Amino acid sequence: MVVIFLLSCNLWVNILAREQSPIDSLRKLIVPAKSDSSLMKTYLEIGDYYQYSTSDSALYYYRKAYKLAEKLKAGKYIAQSLKEIGRTWYFQNEYDSAVPYFDKALVISRKIGDKKSIAKLLMNYGNIYIKRSIYDKALEYELAALKLYEKIDDSEGYSSCLNNIGIIYYYQKNYPKTLEYYQKSLQIKTEAGDREGMAILLGNIGNLYNDIGETDKSLKYNTKSLKIYQELNDKKGIARIFNNIGEVYVKKKNYPLSLEYFNKALKLLEEAGYKRGISLTLLNIAGVFNITGQYNKALKNEFRALKLAMEIGELNSQQIAYERIVESYKGLGTYKKALQYKEKWFRIHDSIFNTEKAGTVALLEARLQSERQQQQIQLQQSELEKNKAELARVEAEKKRQELERDLFFIVSGLLLVLVVSIFYFYRRKKMDNKRLIEQKKKIDAINKELKDKNEELLATLESLKRAQQQLVQSEKMASLGMLSAGIAHEINNPINFVYAGINSLLHDFRDIEPVIKEINEINPESDKLKERLKKIQQLKIENYFDEAFEAIPQIIADIKLGAERTAEIVNSLRSFSRLDSGEKQTYDIHEGLDSSVLLLGNKYKNRIEIVRNYASGLPDIVCHPGKINQALLNLLSNAIDSIEGEGKIWITTSWKKDIIKVSIRDTGSGMGEETKQKIFDPFFTTKTVGKGTGLGMSITYGIIREHGGEIEIFSEPGKGTEIVITLPVE
Amino acid sequence: MKKKPKILYVDDEESNLRIFKDAFRRDFEIYTAISGYQGLEILEKTAFDVIITDQRMPGMTGVEFLKEVYTRFPEIPPDRLILSGYAKDEDINEAFKKYKLSKFISKPWEYGELKAIIMNAIN
Structure with missing residues (x-):
């Protein structure tokens, strides 16, 4: 029985939200589709059906559709399912999650040249910018979408765009422009006979007139809108207009009448279980109580609204609630409390700001989190589907049995199911909301942690930079130490x-x-x-x-x-000693080689023969002699170190045009490919701990590159190494 | 007149040999050798009171020379061997431990100091 009840709650959500027959949708779910292609379309339809009400389910079905579309390589549907996933996130106010899907969908739509889809996506981007209060960007996208809709002669999309542009102007308080765009949009909707669209627009215009103080015009438009909503039996819509009318009466200072309208709206919304709407309506009512000095009554409504807003994680309503609570406490003369809530208001204000402006870190984090959520949801959904299949079987069985029973029994049974399922639906919804709030808290905590980590990393980077400088210095000191040992002996x-x-x-x-x-x-x-x-x-x-x-x-x-x-x-x-002199000078590289050989005397004398094949007429080079000497000393020192016992080193110089070449070849141990790959890496050393800094070759490489030269290495294990440096004369 | 003590000085630098000889010829009877090999040859024929050798020399280092002396001429009394120049600590330690090395002096040496060391070794 539990299985049946679980399913029933899902259905009831939809009945309340969409006034559709539960049996119809059940059929849609259960009747197996004939082909992948029709199954995919069915999934998309089911997704649409859930999109406004049960986002988890909508996402689940859109993803299924996406997978099938991928399998069928149907670009149009891949883009559509991605877009709808994005829109589902959009309706949840999860813009950071939505954008990547829109991005992907846009790429595909452009590839297949689906202009309608491109326009729709551009509009969605625009809508996100509106929600984020970045109006110039929003306008840019909406206008681009508008152009495209005009080109493909899509009046529905075109008029929606007009409406959105109107909204942008509204937020920017440019009311004449707002009105202009609303009217244009309304005209097209009217011509197209789009009743719902007309109702929305009439409501928007009514709202606008109220804002600019033309209350009578506002009432006229709102009443027109109300009529259409009533025809369509759209409870949410009706409630919206009741709220609008209530606000008109607030402006007219007719508080009893405004309360009447707000209460009507509240009743409808409570019937529909639309928490966001309830919360906002309660705040409207509280506003009237505040104006009329009934602060305790106001507070009661405000706290209820706040609780609802918190349950659904709606920051905007929370902010308004805090604002109103502050007003009420001020009215009551409880300034301490007022201050306390003012602080909360500031906090939420900041967090809204942060949510909107959070950078890439938040985006990435949100993506990660949403993927995790999706996996979890998918798991739940697949279980649910199993249950549905089971249900199908049970249902069929039940139907057969039910036919045998008398009508009265069926009716009373159904009633029982209805009552219990409402109970389960509320319980589940509550649990879902709790879970969502917890997840949000978790995300917030992770965000904070990431921010801290980021700062920590920056500090680490700074200290690493300092350490690097110190290491370069210590390598210099190590060369100096090697030099002083050599000098002590030679001298x-x-x-x-x-x-x-x-x-x-x-x-x-x-x-x-x-x-x-x-x-x-x-x-x-x-x-x-x-x-x-x-x-x-x-x-x-x-x-x-x-x-x-x-x-x-x-x-x-x-x-x-x-x-x-x-x-x-x-x-x-x-x-x-010229190690750090700033100016470049002309320098005889033979001198550098001789000096290095001389200073390394104690390391090689009496065991290694050094053969010098110097080219005659080798041109002087323009360089930092100290640095070049440091490089030559490093290379020669490595050559000497690579020879255990007795051996030979050849130093050969040559030149061609403006390039000189120095080759240092040894009969040492040589190196394998792996060592060769890493030889210029900082801190890479083949020497035992304490014998080398591992920076010598890396610094040598740096010095040669700084002079516009190159280093090549030829080596084989056991056969020795040849290092060839080429340096430009200037 | 009392007979002068006999000293053998081994160093691969001709100048060092000459200078040593000139500095100490009034005090001791000086024999010089340009390498460890030559030093060993001289040791075959002559008995010495003190042997001084440079450490860093081609072919045979000072420590290696001392090792040869130690194995071939065990009759030489201890505390009579001196090493000079620039050497690694571990080499010097080895010579002290195994080959009866009695003193290490670093270059450049000073006449008075070195004379005192030699006299100390003899007495």
């Missing part, structure tokens, strides 16, 4: 010549000093020369004069050699 021998040599020189001078002194004191006139010479001879032996005398020139030569070699090293270091 210690020649400095030793100078340092120890001077000491020896001092000793030697001390040795020969007495002899020289003695010689200096010789007086050829008076002295006993022989004795003196003998003493000199003796001093010479005592002081190892000959040894010292012989050693002196050699020591001087050694000191000179030491000083020269030290100077040479310091010279080659100088080009590295």
Whole structure:
């Protein structure tokens, strides 16, 4: 029995909303369609049937239609089902969810050249812009749609567009233009005999006249509209006009009469179960109570309206409700409460603003969320369908049995079903609404989280940028460390010549000093020369004069050699000290290569032979010498590191026109394809932790690219590596 | 006159050898070798009080030379070996632990300091 009741509630929604026979629609659902194509059309029809009332069901059937259309490759229907899915979201005020479907539908419609569909989509975009209060964009789209409708001579679409443009002008408070467009639209609707359209337009015009204070004209138009709605038996429409008329009487300060109309509207809407309408009508009533100083009565209505608006997640009505509540509390003189609700008003005002202006993050999030919802709904729907099939069987069985029973039994049975199903319908609806509100809360929370995450990511990005700068600096320091180790070693021998040599020189001078002194004191006139010479001879032996005398020139030569070699090293270091100079200079790349080789001495000496094949007449290049040297040093250092034990490195330079080429080839371990792919990636290193920053090659690459050059790598594991740099002369 | 102590100095730089010899010839009897191999040859024929070697040399490093000395001439008393120049910590540690190295001095050396180290080793 439960199964039957569940289904019944679905049907009852539609009866109330559309005044259609439940059995008709049941047949539509149950009777299996003959072909995919007719099934697809049936699905679309069912979707249309649910579109305004039960969006979940509408979406379910449109999706089914979409799948079949895809299967049949029927472009027109693919576009139509996508468009209707979008419109279903639109009616739910879920514009971010709607847009992607319109986008897809538009692409397909343009492809197949379906102008009517294109026009309809353009109009839908326009409507979304209206709802989002972006009127210039809205006008742009509506006008484009209007043109297209005119071209294909579609009066229905054309007049709808006119109406929408009227609405845009209305929101912009350009009332003469509004009226002009409403009238044009009305004329076409009237010519086409579109009763519903006429009723809408007459209502719109009535509303407009009321706004500009022409209450009598307003009443005239509203009454015309009401007549048509009554003919069509459109309760929602009638209720709308009752509300309009009520507002006219508010303007006329005839409050009892306005209340009467509002209450009539309320009754109809309550019958129809149209919560949005109920909520708005309650607020109208509350407005009258506020004006007439019946603040407590007003508050009662306002809170009821607020509750309904919250249930259906309608932010606009919530905002109006808060506004009215504030008025009522002010009227009662409870300013604390008034303030409290004013704050709530601000909050909702902000959240409306946020909903409208939320950026792509919200859009993506909404899409994700809606997909999740869809999956859930689809799951529920497929279960429901199983139930429907089951129902079909049970129903048939039941019908057979029912025929055997007397009429009275059938009637009373039906009545029972009716009562219980109403009960179930309300319960389910309530639960659905609760679920929707919870989902909305969840989405809001996720949105907030995403916003926070976004900010967090931005902060992380900033700190990463800083870290990157620090790493580039640390790579420079690492090169500098490598350099200083090399320099320390290269310099210690020649400095030793100078340092120890001077000491020896001092000793030697001390040795020969007495002899020289003695010689200096010789007086050829008076002295006993022989004795003196003998003493000199003796001093010479005592002081190892000959040894010292012989050693002196050699020591001087050694000191000179030491000083020269030290100077040479310091010279080659100088080009590295230009690391950060801003200006470009002309530079002999051979000098850079030689300096690098010299400074890397301690890393390769006595194990690696370095062969230099330098091209003669190699032109100087215009560059940052410090940076180029850093690059060459990195490359040579890597070549040296790749050789374990003994090996060979060839440095070859050549040039052609304005391009110079430097090749550094080694007999080292080489590298595989994988390493080659990653070699220029920052932080990629084959060295053990702490041995390399992993930035050397990445920075080298940067330097060469900065100079308009290129780096090529030829390598095979076990066979060594050749790195070729080409650099433009200027 | 007391006999001068005998010192063997090994270094691949000719200038270093000359300067060393000139600086210390008044104090010690100096023998020099241009490589570890030559040093070992000299050791075959002559006994020394102190052996000093540079670390970084082609063919045979100072530590390798000390290792050879340690295995071939076990009679040389401990605390008589000195290493100079620029070397990795692990090499120096190895020499201290295994090959009786008694002192490491870095270049450039200073006459007075080095003399004191040598005298210390002898006494």
